[in-house]
Amino acid sequence: MSRLANYGSEKASHFTESVIREMSRVAAAHGAINLAQGFPDFPAPSAIKQAAVEAILADHNQYAVTWGTKALREAIAWKVKRDYGVEIDPEQQITVCCGSTEGMIASLLATVNPGEEVIVFDPFYENYGADVILCGAIPKYVRLHAPDFHLDLDELAAAFSNRTRAIIINTPHNPTGKVFSREELLLIAELCTKYDVLAITDEIYEHILYDGAAHVPVWTLPGMAGRTMVVNSISKTYSVTGWRIGYVIASAEISRSVRKVHDFLTVGAAAPLQVAAASALKFAKDYYRELAAFYAARRELLYNALAEAGFQCTKPAGAYYIMADIRPFGWDDDVRFAHYLTREIGVAPVPGSSFFCPDNPDAHLFVRFCFCKGIDTLQGAADRLRKLQHFKASG
Numbered sequence: 261m262s263r264l265a266n267y268g269s270e271k272a273s274h275f276t277e278s279v280i281r282e283m284s285r286v287a288a289a290h291g292a293i294n295l296a297q298g299f300p301d302f303p304a305p306s307a308i309k310q311a312a313v314e315a316i317l318a319d320h321n322q323y324a325v326t327w328g329t330k331a332l333r334e335a336i337a338w339k340v341k342r343d344y345g346v347e348i349d350p351e352q353q354i355t356v357c358c359g360s361t362e363g364m365i366a367s368l369l370a371t372v373n374p375g376e377e378v379i380v381f382d383p384f385y386e387n388y389g390a391d392v393i394l395c396g397a398i399p400k401y402v403r404l405h406a407p408d409f410h411l412d413l414d415e416l417a418a419a420f421s422n423r424t425r426a427i428i429i430n431t432p433h434n435p436t437g438k439v440f441s442r443e444e445l446l447l448i449a450e451l452c453t454k455y456d457v458l459a460i461t462d463e464i465y466e467h468i469l470y471d472g473a474a475h476v477p478v479w480t481l482p483g484m485a486g487r488t489m490v491v492n493s494i495s496k497t498y499s500v501t502g503w504r505i506g507y508v509i510a511s512a513e514i515s516r517s518v519r520k521v522h523d524f525l526t527v528g529a530a531a532p533l534q535v536a537a538a539s540a541l542k543f544a545k546d547y548y549r550e551l552a553a554f555y556a557a558r559r560e561l562l563y564n565a566l567a568e569a570g571f572q573c574t575k576p577a578g579a580y581y582i583m584a585d586i587r588p589f590g591w592d593d594d595v596r597f598a599h600y601l602t603r604e605i606g607v608a609p610v611p612g613s614s615f616f617c618p619d620n621p622d623a624h625l626f627v628r629f630c631f632c633k634g635i636d637t638l639q640g641a642a643d644r645l646r647k648l649q650h651f652k653a654s655g
């Protein structure tokens with residue numbers, strides 16, 4: 261066969277295109293309400309939009325320093341100190357990236373060697389699987405058990421070994437809404453210390469918490485400051501998923517490695533948007549309280565609509581997604597169900613299997629809905645989902 265017959269690389273052959281983003285296209289094709297991809301359909305805060313316009317007019321339009329505009333790095337360090345009491349050196353410990361998406365893969369490429377194992381909780385945000393493969397590393401999955409997606413601490417301990425290089429921890433968690441408890445994180449910290457393992461923590465939903473749930477940054481736990489890479493972004497907290505501004509916080513030594521990888525991946529994130537992001541990070545604490553209350557109302561609306569339609573689901577403790585069990589409708593094929601719902605009912609979810617390891621017995625039993633939408637959008641989805649209730653009664 262000609263060498264040119266297949267241009268795809270070996271690594272690229274091991275993962276598919278993003279199912280989340282594919283479902284957004286399917287939703288648009290069928291005129292369905294898109295509760296698949298987690299992006300807001302309401303305006304971003306005026307203050308941050310104004311700051312972006314001013315930054316462009318003030319000619320912040322050329323490459324920023326590759327690891328991030330000084331004002332943004334200082335704002336990140338200021339906010340981390342205010343929220344968690346942790347002192348970070350903005351000159352040496354922060355790398356601004358193109359979203360946390362780049363932050364995650366830059367962190368992995370900077371620290372993980374081919375053949376090493378990376379622990380990933382299953383289900384997981386779909387990028388992590390591809391990221392680990394692109395590093396030539398081996399994902400080691402640890403299950404979160406439905407319906408409440410709890411962690412079995414013995415299974416966790418059994419996953420660590422001398423082959424483990426890193427663990428990815430996403431809390432609050434997409435897709436399940438789980439917020440890892442201090443006890444769970446303390447055990448993870450203990451195991452990381454015992455096996456000399458790095459922690460890469462995706463904290464993008466740190467402010468979207470419900471019912472008094474608290475976010476515990478792994479970095480603050482004993483023995484973890486030197487071995488943790490915090491991956492975060494402004495996408496979700498300030499409702500600007502299209503700006504692509506994220507950041508990695510790590511020790512000076514790890515940051516040197518992350519900065520090199522980042523430089524050659526993307527050179528830098530959009531310069532004027534970095535200036536505007538710095539102003540967002542300075543918002544007062546009330547902003548974050550209001551954000552959580554804003555999403556709590558939407559969680560209530562979508563949860564009630566799903567329960568009324570006949571789904572079985574657990575209320576998330578954080579983030580803005582609900583995993584819904586499709587078995588009450590007699591289905592056990594999440595992909596067909598997600599397409600059916602989009603086409604016939606007019607509401608698009610993401611098939612759960614895009615978040616699970618294929619051998620997980622729950623892989624095909626869930627679909628994920630997001631509620632980062634206006635009340636009218638969610639009300640419209642609730643009205644459409646009522647048709648499913650009739651389907652269940654007659655089907």
Ligand SMILES: Cc1ncc(COP(=O)(O)O)c(C=O)c1O
Binds near residue numbers: 359
């Ligand atoms: C857990 C998690 N991490 C990262 C991302 C991507 O974030 P960003 O827009 O900062 O690249 C998402 C987006 O949905 C997410 O849910």
